[in-house]
Amino acid sequence: MPDLHKSISPLIGVTGAPGNIGTPLVRALLRRGARVRVLARHPETARQAFADAPPSQIEFGTMEFGKRQTYLDAFDGLDKLFVLRPPAVSQVSRDMFPALDVALGAGVRHFVLLSLQGADKLTITPHAHLEKHLGGNGAVYTFLRPSFFMQNLTTTHLPELKKGIIAVPAGNGRTSFVDTGDVAEAAAIVLTEDGHENRAYGLTGPAALTYREVAEIFTRVTGHLYRSTDPSPIAFYRLMRGQGAGRAETLVMEAIYATARLGLAKHVSDDLPTLLGRPAHSIEDFARSLPGLD
Template identity: 30%
Template sequence: MRDEQILVVGGTGTTGSRVVALLRERGVAVRVASRTGEPRFDWIDRGTWDGALDGVTGVYVVPFDGESLTRPFVERAVARDVGRIVLLSGRGVDVPGYAGEASVAGPTHVDGEDAVRGLGTGTGTGTGSGAGGGGGAGTRWTIVRPAWFAQNFSEGFFLDAVLTGELRLPAGDGAASFVDADDIAAVAVAALTEDGHGGRTYELSGPRALTIAEALAEISGAAGREIRYVPLSPEEFVAELREQGLSAAEAADYAESLSPLRRGLDSHVSDGVRRALGREPRDFHAFVKSAAADGAWRTRRSTN
């Protein structure tokens, strides 16, 4: 095992679980932050933070959406001499009006990035090419801003609808440069374990943009059955979510999260994977092929 001890906040999620796996493959000691773990970690209970951070050399932070807790958590990490902090943020944080007024995650990301950047400037801070890093008490930070996850179709919040054969969204004909979560994790692990990433912000995307209809066409081909995209208005989408039992606030937030896609703000291709890893990002077609081989879109059979 190497000398690092990395705390992964969000270690059971889409990116966090992959970060954990990659770190362990490298022989790095990993602590998965969890309310049931030992030591216990709970975003809401600040009394658990110090125990989780004890002896840690680096932290991967998946923020708690809707709460301004990233800033005090980062401050605690710096106070305990954590050497590296990698923050999972979101695309469009630096674009006024990108997230929309109803966004829950938007303000969380904005405040989180501000907190991390506030640790210090150092050389190489921001999106420049310098290798130094900002940081309080020697802490180096890196921010990753991914586009829409490709895995939303295979294990995220699109999956249930995809399995029914019909995905109904207020996304219009907007396109997104979907990024593979494996690439996000690889960039995060590089920043946690290698030099040259301190003070950098990596915008991550796949190598091309696809509309929802185009993405589903590729999935349909791999799954061997048709999966349709049905475009809805935001009002229709919210009404359907309310019928499914979501609260008005939850439905509005979900609809708002799709508005950048509908407004054509997510189609650009970013170079963060290439900058961080020296290779091209994984294409959506490769993701689809792999997910299909793993049985992601096999229809579920009733257990009744």
């Protein structure tokens, strides 16, 4: 009797959709003909976000890290799983390890983790803890270690950017900013092609820049004045908390910006253009696509 499970394309679970990475990832997977199960806290919201997707290629399930009752149904039948840590989840050993273990037991054979640039050295970060867990529990994994997302400037930091200010505590440290669309496309490639098992990729843009240089590029390309203010870590904490960010989320951001301040985010890697078969997008490309911020 033929193996019917192997006669159809693998079913890929995606966490973090809709979102900066999840949305373009799902669309990239669909373009590649993959079958996708979007796993979300609110599947109806996700269903609306992908209302134009072919019904034969996409399905929706309820899954929330930390809510163990959602795990079994969410992971049943999956072949591969894209794992994105929600910003509000800092206790990954409590809220994410059990989910990954259930997924492994349910038959997920390849985990693709959206990690963090330098996670192999920044052992205190949640991303490093997730890497260590997946590397030690018998899972087949791929770690994607992106640098700072360009799009964070127009989402997380939009209130300040609308004022012409880039307010992050990164000092004069350089960052190899990366485009979320490029990261999502790379993730889709890793999830649908062989040869990426048990590997880690550093995903960066083509240049390492200070935030002052980013502000200068935004000014030159858009014709609107931008400046970088470099708040102290304490001032940044108060700013983000005042804008409604959670304590744990803000502290993780502080840790990420500390890597830039300490010169740990400046590495430029060839992994992304190698995966994509084309150059990675630059800050200039991103500046040309900036939405109206008035």
